[in-house]
Amino acid sequence: xxDSRAKRIKDFIEPLxxxxxxxxxxxxxxxxxxxxxxxxxxxxxxxxxxxxxxxAEYQTRLAAQDTYGVVVVLQALDAxxxxxxxxxxMSGVNPQGVRVEGFKVPSAEDLDHDFLWRYQRRLxxxxxxxxxxxxxxxxVLVVRVHPEVLAAQKLPKAARRGDIxxxxxxxxxxxxxxxxxxxxKIVKLFLNLSKDEQRRRFLARIEVPxxxxxxxxxxVRERGYWDDYQKVFSEMLSHTSTDWAPWHVIPADHKWxxxxxxxxxxxxxxxxxxxxxxxxxxxxxxxxxxxxxxxEAEAT
Ligand code: AMP
Ligand code: MG
Numbered sequence: 001x002x003d004s005r006a007k008r009i010k011d012f013i014e015p016l017x018x019x020x021x022x023x024x025x026x027x028x029x030x031x032x033x034x035x036x037x038x039x040x041x042x043x044x045x046x047x048x049x050x051x052x053x054x055x056a057e058y059q060t061r062l063a064a065q066d067t068y069g070v071v072v073v074l075q076a077l078d079a080x081x082x083x084x085x086x087x088x089x090m091s092g093v094n095p096q097g098v099r100v101e102g103f104k105v106p107s108a109e110d111l112d113h114d115f116l117w118r119y120q121r122r123l124x125x126x127x128x129x130x131x132x133x134x135x136x137x138x139x140v141l142v143v144r145v146h147p148e149v150l151a152a153q154k155l156p157k158a159a160r161r162g163d164i165x166x167x168x169x170x171x172x173x174x175x176x177x178x179x180x181x182x183x184x185k186i187v188k189l190f191l192n193l194s195k196d197e198q199r200r201r202f203l204a205r206i207e208v209p210x211x212x213x214x215x216x217x218x219x220v221r222e223r224g225y226w227d228d229y230q231k232v233f234s235e236m237l238s239h240t241s242t243d244w245a246p247w248h249v250i251p252a253d254h255k256w257x258x259x260x261x262x263x264x265x266x267x268x269x270x271x272x273x274x275x276x277x278x279x280x281x282x283x284x285x286x287x288x289x290x291x292x293x294x295x296e297a298e299a300t
Contacts, residue, residue, distance in 0.1 A: 006268075006271050009264050009267060009268050009271070010268060012036070012261075012264050013248065013261065013264050013265050013268055015034075015036075016248045016249055016250060016251075016261060016265070017246055017247075017248055018237050018241035018246055018247040018248070018249060019241070019246075020241050020242050020243050020246060021241075022238065022241070023238045024234050024237040024238045024241075024249075025234050026192065026230050026233055026234045026237070026249075027230060029249075030192050030249045030251070031251060032192045032193055032194040032197065032251050032252055032253040033194065033197075033251060033253040033254065034251040034257075035251065035254050035257045036257070039257065039260075041254075041256050044256040044257060044259075044260055045256070047260050048088065048089075048256070048259055048260050048263060051089070051260060051263030051264055051267055052088075052089065052091055052092040052263060053092060054263075054267045055089070055090070055092060055093055055263060055266060055267055055270070056092040056093050056094070058267065058270035058271070058273075058275065059093045059094060059097050059098075059129060059270070060094070060097075061275040061276060061277060062097070062127055062128075062129070062270065062273065062275045063094070063096075063097045063127040063128070064127075064275070064276075064277045064278060065127070065275040065276055065277070065278065066126050066127040067126055067127075067183060067275070068126060068127075068183045068184070068185060068273050068275060069123070069124045069125060069126045069127065069128050069129075069130065069183065069184045069185070070124065070128075070129045070130070070184070070185045070187060070266075070269060070270065070273070071123060071124060071130045071132060071179070071184055071185070071186050071187065072129065072130065072131045072132065072187045072189065072266055073132045073135045073136075073137065073186060073187065073188045073189065074086070074131065074132060074133055074134070074135070074189050074191070075134065075135060075137050075138075075141070075188075075189070075190050075191070075233075076190065076191035076192075076193060076252065077193055077198060077222070077223075077229060078198070078202075078219045078222060078223070079193065079197075079198050079201035079202060079205070079214075079219070080191040080192075080193045080198075080252050081191050081193070081252050081255055081258050081259075082133050082134070082191060083133070084255060084259070085189075085191065085258060085259055085262050086100060086131055086133060088259045088263075089259055089262050089263045089266065090129075090131070093129070097127065097128055097129060098128065098129050098130075098131065099122075099124050099128060099129075099130045099131070100130075100131045100133060101122040101130060101131065101132055101133065102133040102134060103118070103119070103132065103133070103134040103135060103138060104134070106118065111152060111153060111154055112154070115136075115139050115153065115168070116136055116139075116171070116172075116175055119132070119135060119136040120175075123179070123184065124184075126183060129266075136172060136175075137172070137236060137240075139168060139172075140165055140168050140169065140172070140232065140235075140236055140240075141229070141232050141233070141236065144165060144232045145225050145228045145229060145232055146225075150164075165235070166239070169236075169239035169240050172240055173239075173240055173242050173245075176240075176242065176244065176245040177242070177244050177245075180244040180245060185269055185272075185273060186244070186245035187245075187248075187265060187266055187269045188240075188241075188245060188246065188247045188248065189247075189248050189250055189262055189265060190233065190237065190247055190248065190249050190250065191250050191252035191258055192249050192250060192251055192252050193252040193253060194253050195223075195226055197252075197253040198223065199223075202215065202219060202220065202223070237249065248261070248265050250262060250265075
């Protein structure tokens with residue numbers, strides 16, 4: 001890996017990173033249609049291909065070293081492009097090294113536990129990349145927008161008192177710090193979609209028969225809470241972008257740009273880990289040579 005390539009990637013993703021401690025107002029601070037000026041869709045195809053190859057190379061090393069794990073957290077509103085991003089960005093990697101975990105409405109068993117329980121259970125192992133399609137952040141998003149969802153969480157009275165959201169931000173930050181300290185890197189991606197582009201994508205899901213399955217009336221109902229979601233996203237970004245696990249806000253109105261951005265951010269995280277193939281000791285190498293002699297002697 002040349003340093004200049006690493007630097008180019010870092011420079012590219014820098015404007016997308018949320019500086020820890022910064023107070024974010026989504027509508028003011030991040031443009032969903034941003035595409036770094038100089039990029040055309042055609043450049044984008046090539047860049048994405050490079051990103052995909054880079055990820056494949058690093059994933060092999062991550063698995064071989066078997067020390068670090070990576071958790072990619074993907075959050076977005078409906079039609080934000082989470083599924084497509086996963087499909088494209090991970091298209092080159094060995095499926096054995098990746099686990100994709102989607103989080104939907106919690107089950108009765110989930111609700112019988114603390115709010116982080118179900119996420120903890122589905123973390124990747126060392127050497128793996130885990131992708132959270134929705135994540136523990138739903139606990140301060142959909143749960144915050146819909147008080148009835150919180151009401152269903154079976155919390156004791158004391159756990160509902162005071163500023164429950166500040167407390168959850170702190171608990172999430174602590175949990176991510178604990179994971180980071182133990183060798184699990186958290187890469188957080190928020191796909192930032194505009195209201196008008198969501199409208200267009202919903203319409204396409206209604207008009208194109210092959211896309212009908214992706215659409216539900218509930219999606220339009222959630223769209224009715226657009227402003228509430230913008231507010232809770234802003235709060236989430238303001239309180240949970242940390243030195244150990246910063247957020248990235250990915251402009252999502254151009255799918256191709258969102259995909260390049262996601263692959264660049266994940267690649268950059270892997271570069272920071274810089275996983276290495278394990279060194280083979282002189283003894284082990286000698287043993288390999290001995291095996292080689294045995295195998296060669298078997299040739300007819
Ligand atoms: P989708 O990802 O579009 O298939 O939908 C999954 C649904 O599950 C979304 O409507 C989410 O808001 C919902 N969901 C995900 N996590 C939670 C959670 N922790 N509590 C309540 N609803 C959730
Ligand atoms: Mg949906």
